Each structure stands twice: as C-alpha cells, then as structure tokens.
Amino acid sequence: MAMLALIVYPMFYGLYLSFFNTNLVNKWKFVGFKYYLQAITKSDFYSSVFLTFGFMILVVAGHFILGFILANCLNKKFIGRTFLRVIFMLPWLFPESVIALLFTWIMNPMYGILNSILKGLGLISSSISWLGSAKLAFPAVVFACIWKGYPLVMTMVLSGMQSISQDLYEAAEIDGANKWRQFLNITIPSLKPVLTTTLILDSVWWFKQYTLVYTMTNGGPGTATNLISLNIYGTAFNDLQFGKAAAWGIIVFIICYIISKVYRMVLKDE
Template identity: 85%
Template sequence: MAAATKEKPATSRKLRRYQLGGYRFISPAVIMMVALIIYPMIYGVYLSFYNTNLVNKWKFVGLKYYLQAFTQSEFYTSVLLTFLFMILVVAGHFIIGFILASVLNKKFVGRTIFRVIFMLPWLFPETVIALLFTWIMNPMYGVLNSILKSLGIISSNISWLGSAQLAFPSVVAVCIWKGYPLVMTMILSGLQGISSDLYEAARIDGANKWKQFLNVTVPGLKPVLTTTIILDSVWWFKQYTLVYTMTGGGPGTATDLISLNIYGTAFNDLRFGKAAAWGIIVFVICYLISKVYRMVLKDE
C-alpha cells in the first residue's frame, strides 16, 4: 500500500515534467507570435484613438478616425477600388488555375516539368516580379510594345503604367500572373483526391462531361475551394508590394488601393492614428470576407 502511494507522486511529478517540456518547446513560437503579431495589433488599436506622429504629438481623439472613415469619400473610393481589384485578380486566378490544374491532372510526357514551370511565378519575390514587368511595360524600351508593334497590333508605343485607363488593368494582369500558381496547386491536389471510380459510376449512369463536373468534381473540390478562395481573397485585398512598386498608387488615384492609402497616410502625412484606424477597419473587412465565404460555401 505504502509502495503504491510513493509510486503515485513520482508518476505525477514525471507527468508534470513532461507537460513543462512541451510548454518549453512551444514557448519560442508563442513569444515570437506575441512580439510580431499580437502586440503590434494591440498597439495599432491603441494608436487609432490618438492624433499622433509617434514623436511629440499625442492628442486623444477617441473614435474620430473610425467615424471619418464612414463619412469620407476617399475611404469609400479606395475600398471599392480594392474590392474590384480583389474580385478581378481572384477570378483570374481561379479561371487560369482551374484550366491548368485540369490539364496537369492528366497523364502525359513531361507533366512534372510543366508543373515546375507553371509554379515559377509564385516562387519569385513580389518586388522582382514588379520590377520585371515595369521594364517589360516601359513605354520607351519595353519589350511588350516592341512585340505588339511587330505583330501590327499597335502603331505607337503605349504607356501601360502611366495611363489612368491602362494602369489598373495592367496591374491586375500582373497580379493574376503572379498568383495563379497557388490556386492551380490547391485545385490540382483536390482533383487528385477525387476517386476515378466516381467518374466511372457517373458515366455508367449516363452523365456527360458537364454533369460529371457539376456532380462529381465540384463537390469533391468544395473543401479545397473554400480554403483557397478565402486565402486568395484576403491576401490580394491587402496587396501592397506589387502595386506600390509598379505604380505607387498612380497615375492620380487609378491604382490607389486601401493598403497604399494607409501607407501614405502613415508615412507621408505622418498621421499614424488615422492610418491605424483604417488598418483596423481593413482587418475587420478581411475577417468579414472569410466569414461570408464560409457561409456561402458551407457544407449542406
């Protein structure tokens, strides 16, 4: 009896040491998350209540900047432009990604090589892609104008990024090219998870290709599509690097996405409180986007 009593505390101490070991392993990651994610978010909320330049100006304004966001046309214009940008880019990703994934899901010689080639845009840093296409679209020595002129499509050089009408679609096209590999890879993994027996059963039941797509492919891809569309939409709604490097938000306000607007407010106008408030609103918008997608694409 006494031996059993002594054994129990020893086992309990060993269990506590085992649990403490687990906490020690995860503590570096937790500390990094607190330092790099949680603390900046809390500090951003704190800043949003002040009119401050972070140096010698700290004036409490409460909810002023949040209320201004819903009364200023500048905010609405920038958010609507960002929504349009997100919709076009995500739609382009899914159209191209689905077509390429369907092709790469078939068996043919050199399939692995083509998979690597089509993944390349996602592997390059956004700054490199932006600078590359800035040179390609240069109105004086850009290769795009040279190719189009040699094909007889245009007669004179076009300023793709300097025109208020062409800058936005040009940036959208580059962002589609940069981001489609993620969607392609996710859809390809989903297609490979659908059993060929389901397609065979559908063919036996007399289903044509379109009905097989609607009744077999789409339901099989639904979990993958839900995750992918949420990640892709939120990522491109808050896009900054590509657009800023290519156009800086110009010409005028043609590509002035909300992320660029917030950056300019903070680091050009030194109105960090207003920028923080608008950043918090964008965070809420991104959360609502994911919430709406989950509601629409939920499993019946």
C-alpha cells in the same frame, strides 16, 4: 511567445494608436473615435475601398479561371507533366518586388518588350504607356497580379483533384454523364472544402496587397491604382498621421474578417 510578439502585440498596439493623433515622437493627442468616424464619412476612403474590392474580385477571378484550367490540364497523364508543373509554379516562388520590376520593364513605353511584340504583330502603330495611363494602369496591374498569384489556386485545385477517386468518374461515365456533368456533379462538390479555404486565403491576401502595386505604379497615375493599403501607407509615412492610418488599418482588418465569414456562410458544407 513568437505569436504574441509578431501578431498579438502589433494588433493591440495598432488599436491603441488609432485613438490618438500622433507622429510617434512628440505628438500624442487623444481623439477617441475621430478617425473611425472620418473613415465612414469621407468619400476618399470609400472610393479607395471600392477600388480595392474591384481589384480583389478581378484578381481572384483570374486566379480561379487560370488555376482551374491549368490544374485540369496538369491532372492528365502525359510526357513532361512534372516539368510543366514546376514551370507553372515559378511565378509563386518569385518575390513580389521582382515580379513588379519585371512587368514594369515589360510594359515600359520606350523599350518594353510588350510594345515591341504588338508593333511586330501590327496591332499598334505607336508605343503605349501601359502604366502611365489612367485607363490602362489598373488592368495592367491586375494582369500582373493574376500572373503572380494563380499558382496557389492551381496547386490547391490540383491536389484536390488528385484525391478524388477515379471510381466516381467511371460510375458516372457508365450512367451516361458527359465530362461537363462529371465536372459539375463530382469535381466541384469534391473540391468544395479546398475551394472555400483557397478563396478565403486568396481574397484576403489580395485585398491587402501592397508591394506589387506600389512598385509598379505607386498608386498612380492619379488615384487609378490607389488601393486602400497604399492609402494607409501614404497616410502614415508621408503625412505622418499614424493614428489615422492605424484606424484605417483596423477597419481593413474587420473587412477581411467579414469577407472570410461571408465566404464561410455562402460556401458552408450542407
């Protein structure tokens, strides 16, 4: 019943709304597939979707690079390993709104600690408006999202690495394989199921990201960080076009489903 009430009903109700021009109060005009056709013919929808794809690719790539490096380091035996594992997990435990406010403070052009550090190192001479610049806001948000989300990849990869038998590495070493060959021929194939699941979850999660980006930039400056999730929210609650927002939400759901199917096809087990 909980699944029906929290997932199935909202999905079908959203699909129902997408066929109406409605404000959910006194305006209910049936428009059929009008909003779907508008979405695939309007440039602002495409630009928002492409921006979101770029955002997702950069964030997920950052998660996997940083997650792999840390997982590989934390998989080795050394004093304080458990303590460091807890420390590196902390970003995932904090709410997204808290992370967003933290980075907004760090990047503040007037009293932010980032500008103070860069000035102290002599790298900049004047304060930089990281979130107020159309060129810098997008990479700044991507950096914050990478910092927030890498623990998921790190934890999944680390757990997968610990399940790989050491006998495989010992046999490979006897055969003369160096660390890089061992990584390519033992670690990666052994982690393939874990990587596939993690890649799907991480990609879908950050494709529909809303809270962190909204709190940091609200889609600005201009449309520099106007992801499709923020576009849908603004269409619904600022423009009161709930039918149009619902139609765009259904399209995003389909895109996320296609992403997961493509990943499964490309990374299917041989």
